[in-house]
Amino acid sequence: MSGKAAFARGLVWLRSDLRLHDNTALHRAAKGCRELAAIFIACPKTWRDHEEGEPLVSFRMACLRELQEEMGKRNIPLYFLELGEFSQVPAALRQIAEKLSIDAVYANAEYPLDEQRRDRAVRESLREIDVPVEYATDRTLVPPGSIRTGSGEAYKVFTPFKRAFISQYGGDSYQPLPAPHSRKDNGDWPAWIEVQGPNNLVQTVPDSLAGYELSAERGGTVLGWQPGERAAARRLDEFSEIIDGYEDERDFPAIDATSRLSPYLNSGAISVRQCAHMALEHNNDRWSGGSDGIACWLGELIWREFYTHLMDAYPRLCMHKPFKxxxxxxxxxxxxxxxxxxxxxxxxxxxxxxxxxxxxxxxxxxxxxxxxxxxxxxxxxxxxxxxxxxxxxxxxxxxxxxxxxxxxxxxxxxxxxxxxxxxxxxxxxxxxxxxxxxxxxxxxxxxxxxxxxxxxxxxxxxxxxxxxxxxxxxxxxxxxxxxxxxxx
Ligand SMILES: Cc1cc2nc3c(=O)[nH]c(=O)nc-3n(C[C@H](O)[C@H](O)[C@H](O)COP(=O)(O)OP(=O)(O)OC[C@H]3O[C@@H](n4cnc5c(N)ncnc54)[C@H](O)[C@@H]3O)c2cc1C
The missing domain is CATH 1.10.579.10 (DNA Cyclobutane Dipyrimidine Photolyase, subunit A, domain 3)
Structure with missing residues (x-):
């Protein structure tokens, strides 16, 4: 590892970013720490409270299993802990940081209200033992809150939001970050440790979770969806062959004309930057003009951006309230x-x-x-x-x-x-x-x-x-x- 690393031991806390490539938190942790491990914390009780169902959770766990294998090949252990609720995370992470002698924690920011509250509580809890926590922008192309109207408010209407997005950030080519290198010397990490609560911190991703019946078919697919980063990259590649026809064909459900990348984007097996980069590369770095199919698809990525920014600006949306x-x-x-x-x-x-x-x-x-x-x-x-x-x-x-x-x-x-x-x-x-x-x-x-x-x-x-x-x-x-x- 480079002598410039700022910390001796780092922990990457993975959530909805289950990939090696173009993962901002993982990339920064790999550069910033001599020794590195990752952790995923399942909170099935809170996931149920958030109405996250079997298909989503099964797919997430299947992606996690694949990622653990890939990280293992690079000599980066991926720990797994099952808790019940988000409220248990700050104390658990603090204990884990102490027991594993962690110097810094890295994660990618999440924007729903409960996730933001959890992340603030984690930062507070780790501050008490002098362990900094860094949350990076990764789930969206640009940080929520960074696109504002002339009077400093969040945009409530899509078209002006899109225009402002392109004018502020349209010059970026969203070059993806590389995956971390394989680590020859990554220190000694225990196979498991005891953590207060019903479960230990382990290095295996379980086949079951409290309150969920996880479904995996033969070959590990979930409802026919192949999990993981490699499957996501393949899909993006295949879609790049037909993206020019997207605008004309995307509304016809009998035609396979859309990318079907949404499960991968939401579990984080692919990043929105990787998607934007592919499209921009095929359109001479233009968000509008050029290929109608590509410009139209990039517009859909901006819809995704718009709704995430909106949720961040208006927390009442996370409280079952209508906007109007x-x-x-x-x-x-x-x-x-x-x-x-x-x-x-x-x-x-x-x-x-x-x-x-x-x-x-x-x-x-x-x-x-x-x-x-x-x-x-x-x-x-x-x-x-x-x-x-x-x-x-x-x-x-x-x-x-x-x-x-x-x-x-x-x-x-x-x-x-x-x-x-x-x-x-x-x-x-x-x-x-x-x-x-x-x-x-x-x-x-x-x-x-x-x-x-x-x-x-x-x-x-x-x-x-x-x-x-x-x-x-x-x-x-x-x-x-x-x-x-x-x-x-
Ligand atoms: C009632 C309703 C509920 C929806 N629920 C979800 C949901 O839970 N999760 C989800 O990812 N999308 C949701 N969408 C948006 C959209 O239907 C899906 O993103 C899209 O069908 C996914 O298929 P695709 O990956 O082939 O999309 P493509 O057409 O290939 O688009 C590429 C990506 O752009 C984003 N995108 C496309 N359309 C939209 C949109 N209208 N709003 C926000 N992002 C968009 C998605 O990330 C999508 O993967 C919902 C739309 C409606 C009308």
């Missing part, structure tokens, strides 16, 4: 049976049912369909967007609080820069426009495979398939009236 306070008064229907039919993909509206079954079977749903089913739930069924938000968190392999909350509040017209309440998606028109031949519907709704032609979008009575749960025209009117009354 007056929408607390929407007379949501509370119809549990209708909600259940929506979750099961049995509403009798084919495109909605196909989408909900895609979610159930693959842990992922196409973006166009996320908008369609969210609009259907919140407008046609007039069911509280928070029910849908929770269902998505529990079932998505790519669940991310900021993007999910942003997407739901957009569709429900309760958010900032949301779809206007009087523009309600018609699921049948969406179906005809974006799944014109019904290929996607037939793939996920086998009961309708025999239905021919345009009937697929709104089938006549079909055995084993329910009649539509509502009249979309009448329910659209009801929703518009309910929202219009909020103004009075």
């Amino acid at each position: 306070p007056e929408t607390e008064r929407v007379p949501w229907s509370g119809d549990e049976l209708a909600f259940r039919r929506w979750t099961l993909g049995k509403t009798g509206v084919p495109i909605v049912d196909a989408a909900m079954r895609q979610l159930e079977q693959t842990g992922w749903m196409h973006n166009r369909l996320r908008m369609v089913v969210a609009s259907f739930l919140t407008k046609n069924l007039l069911i509280d967007w928070r029910w849908g938000e929770r269902h998505f968190m529990n079932n998505l392999v790519d669940a991310d609080f900021a993007s999910n909350n942003g997407g739901w509040q957009w569709a429900a017209s309760t958010g900032t820069d949301a779809v206007p309440y009087f523009r309600v998606f018609n699921p049948y028109s969406q179906s005809k426009k974006f799944d014109p031949r019904g290929d996607f519907i037939r793939r996920f709704v086998p009961e309708l495979r025999g239905v021919r032609g345009d009937d697929i979008h709104c089938p006549p009575d079909t055995p084993d398939y329910p009649r539509p749960i509502c009249d979309v025209k009448e329910t659209r009117k009801r929703a518009i009236e309910a929202f219009a009354q909020l103004k009075g």
Whole structure:
């Protein structure tokens, strides 16, 4: 290790950044410390409180397992500790730092409210034993809070945010950081240590966690998703071959035209910088202009950035509050049976049912369909967007609080820069426009495979398939009236 290292022993605390390459905290720790170990702390009780479901947690653990193996090859031990809640982390990390004689801790910043509170408490706790903690910007391209309006406020509307982002940060090529080198001499690290609480600090990632039934299929995939950094890099590479067609094809769920990188971005098996760098490299370093497909995709990365910055600026978003306070008064229907039919993909509206079954079977749903089913739930069924938000968190392999909350509040017209309440998606028109031949519907709704032609979008009575749960025209009117009354 270089003689310039500032610290003798460092600890990298991994969270939603499960990769070796372009990991800011890991990179800094590797440069700053002569001896280095990593730690991952599972808090399944808090994860459950945050509605993080089996698909997300299974995928996260599978990525962690792969990372541990890769770190082992570089002679960097990755410790694992299972606690219950975030509130136990500061004391546990302090004990671990003492027992392992750690001089500095490095982590990448996380922005949901409870995560920020946890991180502040950790810093305080370690300060008492003189161990500095450094949180780096890594989850987003630029630090939340760094893009402000002329009057110093956070942007509430996407387009000016995007413009400001490009003007301030568009010159960067987001060159990824290298992975740490293999360490010949990395000191002695114990295989395990005792920590106060139910579990010891160990060097194996377990197959089970309290309160979760982790699902891994043969070959370690989760709902068909291959975990880990290598799989993520492969996917990015494959997507770079078709990115030019992204703008034209991204809205058609039967076509595999989007990157499907969201599970990797959210568990941190790939960084948003690596994604931006690939796209910029193929577009002569331009965020706009050049290839329409690339510019459009880069715009989606800015949507992700926007929602994370927004959550950081408005902590009430993490408290189940709508961005527009007056929408607390929407007379949501509370119809549990209708909600259940929506979750099961049995509403009798084919495109909605196909989408909900895609979610159930693959842990992922196409973006166009996320908008369609969210609009259907919140407008046609007039069911509280928070029910849908929770269902998505529990079932998505790519669940991310900021993007999910942003997407739901957009569709429900309760958010900032949301779809206007009087523009309600018609699921049948969406179906005809974006799944014109019904290929996607037939793939996920086998009961309708025999239905021919345009009937697929709104089938006549079909055995084993329910009649539509509502009249979309009448329910659209009801929703518009309910929202219009909020103004009075
Ligand atoms: C109701 C609703 C809920 C959503 N919940 C989530 C969620 O929990 N997690 C999540 O990552 N995305 C969520 N999204 C955003 C979007 O649907 C997914 O990011 C996208 O479908 C992922 O597929 P992809 O990786 O192929 O995306 P691509 O089209 O290839 O886009 C590349 C990346 O850009 C980001 N991105 C794309 N669209 C959006 C968007 N509208 N908002 C924020 N970021 C975006 C994602 O990180 C995505 O991986 C939600 C959208 C809606 C309408």
